[in-house]
Amino acid sequence: MTRRQKRCRAGRTVLALLTALGSPAGAALAGAAPARAAPAAVEIAPGVAYEQFGLQAAGGPARAHVLAVDLRHPKVRLDLLYPGAVAERATVSRLAGRQAAVAGVNGDFFNITETQHPGVEATGASVGPAIAGGRTLKAAVPDGQRFGPALPPGTSTRDVFGVGTDRRARLDSLALDGTVTTSAERLPLGGLNQYALPVGSVGAFTADWGDASRVRATCGTDTERAAPCSTDTHEVTVRDGRVAATDQSPGGGPIAAGTTVLVGREAGAQWLRKLAVGDTVRVRHRLVAARSKVPYRFVIGGYPVLSGGQPLPGLDHRTRAVRSAAGLADGGRRVLLLSLDGSPEYRTGLTIAELADVMRRLGAVDAFSLDGGGSSTLVARAPGTTTVTVRNHPSGGTERPVPNGIGVFSTG
Template sequence: MTRRQRRFAAGGTVLTLLAALGTLAGAALVGAAPAGAVPERTALAPGVAYEEFDLPAAGGVAHAHVLSVDLRDPRVRLDLLYPGAVAARSPVSRMADAAGAVAGVNGDFFNITETQHPGVEATGATVGPAIVKGHVLKAAVPTGQRFGPALPPGTGTEDVIGVGVDRRAQLDALALDGSVRTPEGRLPLGGLNQYALPEGSIGAFTSDWGSVSRVRATCGTDNDRAAGCSTDTYEVTVRHRRVVAMSDTPGGGPIAAGTTVLVGREAGARQLRKFFAGEPVTVRHRLVGSTTRVPYRFALGGYPLLRGGRPLPGLDDRTSAVRTAVGVADGGRRLLLLALDGAPEYRTGLTIAEVADAMRRLGSVDAFSLDGGGSTTLVAREPGASAVTVRNHPSGGAERPVPNGIGIFTTP
């Protein structure tokens, strides 16, 4: 495909040079390029289309790749792409092909490195909550433990974009509601399949976690990701609701179905030390939304950029980078998935404030930022093709393995 012929004159800002997009908010494809551009638009499947175009910005020309998804079409749905475990990574193209997706983008920020904790394995797990096919995979780490750029005021690691069983997309916040019950009483559950647990808490790890060591969950503090690992830890293994093993340190390796590993730090560790072999234990958990009671079919983390058509206050307007974002329009019935190109001539990208403005000009009422930089990837499958292709140029020169993404699926 020819990708780099469609440019606007250099200079100006997204705000001024995308003004023409305001008239396209009701178009069938709200990712249409501004007047004067010659976009190359491809219908990938009923309700799903792709196009690309240039976006002049303060730091130079950026190149946008946009997927438009019409959830009013009953043949279209969104779901989470992930490699089969929370603590694992895979290229977006591989996850999309394995799941049978027609298109997709990368997802949440994640625990990519552990330079502050020598000898501790980076888990690859994401920052925020995750739901796949209605099944809760994980909850959010404490805000001070997140990886990624500074959050806009009033946002946190529990923020998600998701699609409910009503087929409507929306922004929300998903909080963990869980408990550990024993004959002696009930203890609060502070985490679920997270690479970082709140101080003094107990976290649950299930077969969804994978085989990576659970030591990282006890490192850092609620306000300082780089703080040392706790020296007061304890682990209890519960199988078929009975305590079957105990350890002073968190372990690793696969967790069998029907088994839950409880990891405690500080006060949580002291509570777990009271458990004994054979004791009956019931672990319950769910994610509770702040704006709806409609169950989510799919959700993943990031942070909001737009709410009700207005950019959030405090968005960074200085640091330009390659970005991935998702926009919501038409009462949650239509989505725009945007990924910037990471080729050298476009690598300056956009600031977060420019991304928010661009998403609004493209017709989004709400918008959400996903992981960017070397993670930014958009894939799509041409009609009749057997596999997706990467449509943007990842800024690292090749696809970066990531822990999750948004997949677009269609049925004949």
């Protein structure tokens, strides 16, 4: 196949994804004129194409950068970009480079600052559930502990965008199902590698957490992120099924493979105080999907904005920002990854309601909002190269380190 034929095929692939309801790619929001009549896509790998185009939104001009990913192509897959630990951050370009992704976009909202809790460091950990390569990394923090804009009605921190072992993308909700069992009692597990635990609960931290302090997990409440840190805490280290150490307060540092650190607050702390070194403890945890019966290979957090081709009710139509999103088409066989440009002439961005409308016009039936603002980043390789470059302009002027992202991988 000639280079010209490849470009034409890439254009047809993206056109099929970026055209919806008779509207061409680049069509602006309702009542506005299209910025261009047709897309000019570039195939960056078999089944993966990149496109950018202008939008005339109500608040001013915007520019979208879009990756169209055909999951029906046997050489293409999506997976989590992350630094190797939940409580760690790196730029999207660095994450994609480390994991040899051909393209990617930033992911979930995260614990970016801790101005309300003097002396407590932000962990950098993401808000929602995360699964990488079929392995569960973490569960969701309580809704009230979330960083980012207000959630639309009916959504929660448990909402996810993911790809199952059937290679289909879907939107779902994942809840933690876990227990801590001793010879005398059994207690529900309240968290897994989370920067915030429910009041009165016990949370588990594994080697996937990293070496960040676990103190933040006991700060705030289920409804108020800025509430003071708990003064009633306890920590138990479990190794090879037995209590290896106890402490009155959460610690930090790396957690060895095969070791679980249990952190309790309030009632959870009181329960952990019953344990002594040498006691038998069994910790079990898994994420349970609300809708899909197909196991997930990859999952990332955020929140839905479009379902069944219709915007969710109650979406914010006032606050504009640079944003990123993921959309699903063709029964989850095709995925659209979008990131807005953050350069000064486009920095007004879109409202969440506008974002949902843009994703619908691009052909998405379901769509999912990812972190935005200074986090919004889209990277992709140029044809014939092996290194990704940033395609949009991050609004902060440089890439912001983030906890995770959606990586596009190709063996072609």
